[in-house]
Amino acid sequence: MFSEKKKFIAETQQFEEEEEEGFNLKSSNPLHSYGVQPLGNLYFNPGSVNSRNTGLGNLQILSDELVLEILGLVDGTHLGVLATVSKSFYVFTSHEPLWRNLVLDNLKGRFLFNRSWKVTYISTFYPSFDVSWNTHFSGLRVRNFYSDYLFQSWLCANLEMKPEWLERDNIIRKRGISVDDFVMNFEEPNKPVLLEGCMDNWDAMRKWDRDYLVNLCEKIPTLGSDYEVPVYFREDLFSVLGNERPDYRWIISGPAGSGSSFHIDPNSTSAWNAVIKGSKKWVLFPPDVVPPGVHPSPDGAEVACPVSIIEWFMNFYGSTKNWKKRPIECICKAGEVIFVPNGWWHLVINLEESIAITQNYVSRRNLLNVLDFLKKPNASELVSGTRDRINLYEKFKNAIERRFPGTIDELTLKAEEKKMSFWDSVTDSKIGAFKFSF
Amino acid sequence: MSRKITLKSSDGELFEVDEAVALQSETMIEADNILTLPNVTSEILAKVIEYCKMHVESPEADDRAAADELNRWDLDFINLPDTTLLDLIRAAHHLKIKGLVDLACSKVADRIKGKTAEQIREYFNI
Numbered sequence: 377m378f379s380e381k382k383k384f385i386a387e388t389q390q391f392e393e394e395e396e397e398g399f400n401l402k403s404s405n406p407l408h409s410y411g412v413q414p415l416g417n418l419y420f421n422p423g424s425v426n427s428r429n430t431g432l433g434n435l436q437i438l439s440d441e442l443v444l445e446i447l448g449l450v451d452g453t454h455l456g457v458l459a460t461v462s463k464s465f466y467v468f469t470s471h472e473p474l475w476r477n478l479v480l481d482n483l484k485g486r487f488l489f490n491r492s493w494k495v496t497y498i499s500t501f502y503p504s505f506d507v508s509w510n511t512h513f514s515g516l517r518v519r520n521f522y523s524d525y526l527f528q529s530w531l532c533a534n535l536e537m538k539p540e541w542l543e544r545d546n547i548i549r550k551r552g553i554s555v556d557d558f559v560m561n562f563e564e565p566n567k568p569v570l571l572e573g574c575m576d577n578w579d580a581m582r583k584w585d586r587d588y589l590v591n592l593c594e595k596i597p598t599l600g601s602d603y604e605v606p607v608y609f610r611e612d613l614f615s616v617l618g619n620e621r622p623d624y625r626w627i628i629s630g631p632a633g634s635g636s637s638f639h640i641d642p643n644s645t646s647a648w649n650a651v652i653k654g655s656k657k658w659v660l661f662p663p664d665v666v667p668p669g670v671h672p673s674p675d676g677a678e679v680a681c682p683v684s685i686i687e688w689f690m691n692f693y694g695s696t697k698n699w700k701k702r703p704i705e706c707i708c709k710a711g712e713v714i715f716v717p718n719g720w721w722h723l724v725i726n727l728e729e730s731i732a733i734t735q736n737y738v739s740r741r742n743l744l745n746v747l748d749f750l751k752k753p754n755a756s757e758l759v760s761g762t763r764d765r766i767n768l769y770e771k772f773k774n775a776i777e778r779r780f781p782g783t784i785d786e787l788t789l790k791a792e793e794k795k796m797s798f799w800d801s802v803t804d805s806k807i808g809a810f811k812f813s814f
Numbered sequence: 815m816s817r818k819i820t821l822k823s824s825d826g827e828l829f830e831v832d833e834a835v836a837l838q839s840e841t842m843i844e845a846d847n848i849l850t851l852p853n854v855t856s857e858i859l860a861k862v863i864e865y866c867k868m869h870v871e872s873p874e875a876d877d878r879a880a881a882d883e884l885n886r887w888d889l890d891f892i893n894l895p896d897t898t899l900l901d902l903i904r905a906a907h908h909l910k911i912k913g914l915v916d917l918a919c920s921k922v923a924d925r926i927k928g929k930t931a932e933q934i935r936e937y938f939n940i
Contacts, residue, residue, distance in 0.1 A: 433938030434900055442907055442919070449923035460931045462940055 410467050411517040412530060418522040427520045431464025440525035443468055452478050452497055463518040470494065471526065472533070532686050537727060541689050542657060547706035547714070558608040558715075563646070563741045566717040568660050568704050574606040574713050575650055581711065584652050584731050589629060599627070603733055606713055609648050611739040616775040622768070625735040635725035637685050638670045644749035645736040647716040651708050654730025659693075660704040663719035667703070668692040670721070685725050718742045744787055747773060820848040821863075827856035835866045840910035854905045858898070862905055865891065865914050892921045896937065 418426055429436040435443060447455065447468060452475075459469040475493035483500060490496045490507070499507050550558075551572040562569045575581060580602035589595075605612075614621040622643060635656070640663070641647050649656075661667045669683060669692040683691060696703055707727065708714050716722055738746045750769035776784060817833040819842055836842035839862075842849060851859065868887060873880035894902065899918055906914035926934060934940075 431940060433935070433940035434897060435938050437900055437904060439907070442903055442915075445915070446919045446922050446926075449920055450927055454927050457929075457931055458926070458934065461934045461938075465934075 410470055411519060411521060412467060412526050413522050414527040415522045415524040421520075424520055426522045427518060428464050428467075428523050431462030440468075440523055444471060444474065447471070447474055448477065452482075452501060464521065466516065467518055467521055467523075467526065471529070473529075532684055532690075535686050535690070537657065537686075537689065537725065541693055542707060542727070544705045545707060546702070547658075547660075547704050555608055559741065562715060563608075563717070563739065566663075566719070566741075568717055568720065569715045570706055570708060571606065571608065571713045571715065572711070574608075575603070575652070575711050578603045578652075580652050580733070586629065586729070586731070589627065589731065592627075603650070603652075605735065606648065606650070608715070609735070609737055609739075611737070613738040613740070613743060613776065614645075614772070616779045617772060620771065624737065625733070627731070627733050629731045630726050630729070632726055632728050633686065635685050636723065637683070637688060638667050638721050638723045640719060640721055641716065641736055643736070643738075644718050644742060644745045645738055646718040646742055647734055647736045648713055649708070649716065649724075649732055649734040650713040651710050652731045652733060653710055654732075655707055655709045655727045656730055656732065657725050657727055658704075658706050658708060658714060659723045660716070661721040662701070663721070665701045665703075665721070667721050667723070668695050685723065688723065689725075718745055740783065740787060743776070743784070744791060747784070818847075819843075819845060821859060822848060822850045823854055823856040823859045824852050825856050827859075829856075829859055829863055831863055831866070834870050835863065838866045838869060838911050838913070842909060851905070851908070853908065855901070858901045858905050861894070861898070861902055862909065862911070862914065865906075865917075866911065869913060888917055892917050894921075896922075896925070 418424060432438075432443065435446075438446075447458070450458070455469045455474065455478075458465045460466070472493050475497050479487055479493055479497050479500070482497075487496060487500055490499050495507050498505055547568060547570045548562075549570045549572060553561075553571075558569070558571075561567070580599075583602055592599075612624075614624060624645075628649075638661075659667075666672065669688055706714070747769065750772060773784070818830050819833065819836045821829045821831065821842070823829070831842070833843075854862075868884070868891070873884055892899070899922055903915060903918045903922070906918060925937070929937060
């Protein structure tokens with residue numbers, strides 16, 4: 377028994393060494409908790425039988441996803457019974473997403489996360505059950521269980537960001553520039569920039585941490601005074617709508633590894649994101665470059681990025697090295713603000729536990745874009761953050777006309793002039809350079 | 815005249831379906847005129863087609879009676895032997911017929927609930 381255990385550990389360690397260049401595993405989880413190995417390992421063990429199959433019986437003809445789909449339809453008690461059927465069922469029923477769904481469906485937020493979703497569920501519904509570490513609850517290891525799906529799922533949850541994914545930092549950084557500077561060099565040409573020194577006098581920098589924000593409901597009226605909108609972003613045209621304006625500001629908080637996969641911000645707005653604690657890795661692509669691995673629907677209503685953030689890095693990041701249109705990347709640290717121009721694709725991942733505040737806004741530089749967006753025939757699907765989606769275009773346009781009469785016409789005229797002069801410079805062979813550039 | 819699609823089971827039997835029926839399966843509708851299914855027997859394929867034929871038209875949103883009737887038909891339809899159910903899940907998954915996958919998986923889940931570990935071992939022949 378002891379020598380078998382040694383052999384198993386030796387085998388798994390060998391696997392780890394072979395994969396050294398592949399995986400940076402979180403130090404808290406050196407081996408898969410239950411000993412699941414990827415399917416490829418089966419081929420290194422001639423004569424080995426996959427206990428996944430023998431333990432499923434007739435069910436083995438179904439793929440892992442289908443087995444999990446069936447398991448997703450039973451409740452916690454039944455999962456507990458199933459865990460005792462065979463080693464294979466034990467591994468499958470330990471799949472964390474199953475327990476996460478049970479917790480979220482049954483407790484709807486009224487719970488405190490405790491070590492894992494499975495432990496959270498059990499300690500909530502069976503409070504007298506001993507879930508401390510030194511009982512057998514640390515998990516049983518099974519042998520000869522090979523499954524790509526379960527292994528991949530565990531791997532993504534436990535992978536850390538590789539150094540080479542964090543190296544590239546090619547965003548322009550500015551400190552103390554004037555608003556005019558910002559508008560002319562970044563907002564007008566719709567280019568991202570990282571702004572330093574805007575948050576120095578924010579109370580939030582010293583007050584906001586996880587404990588402070590935990591009981592948010594009582595604090596909401598005062599949170600607004602802990603920060604101020606950086607001077608570059610004070611033009612906020614949606615404010616003409618008063619309470620009927622779309623949602624526009626968020627406090628975002630999460631652990632390392634959390635974040636947002638590729639998307640474009642709603643309503644064609646621009647955004648700024650200020651990191652108060654922690655740090656975030658950003659990857660940005662311009663509006664006309666769809667990131668690898670992302671599939672927007674033709675009408676733009678849905679964006680499908682089928683992979684998680686870490687999977688995107690594993691599978692697609694490398695290919696961007698050779699692209700002509702390389703993304704803009706950076707790590708945004710506490711005290712720094714990033715400007716996300718309207719229409720830009722972006723992906724964000726927290727490198728450590730982070731707290732940030734972000735606002736979306738409309739200024740004169742993207743007013744026409746926003747109006748065009750709201751005017752679209754499928755506006756009801758695309759427009760987000762407000763209940764009255766279809767009438768938002770009319771309401772907004774009229775409100776702007778009332779508050780800033782003539783602005784829309786003025787901007788439209790300017791845009792036409794730009795277009796015309798562009799074509800002039802193209803057709804007039806005597807003029808070498810374009811009059812403006814992106 | 816609507817397009818017809820031919821399906822060929824693993825044991826060589828041919829089934830012809832109308833386009834309206836095939837529309838419920840992403841795999842079927844994307845196929846050319848003939849779709850070969852080396853992993854689906856004629857017995858299972860017949861069942862799949864039976865389901866699709868019944869589901870060509872979804873009941874109107876507010877037609878409770880029609881929805882209930884279709885539900886009853888589904889519950890009756892899915893009351894199949896255990897191994898047939900599993901083959902059906904696999905076939906429906908391959909053919910991308912979500913409704914049928916959901917229906918059959920629910921049935922298997924129902925049959926598991928309430929069983930002891932020993933009974934489940936017997937049930938799945940472990």
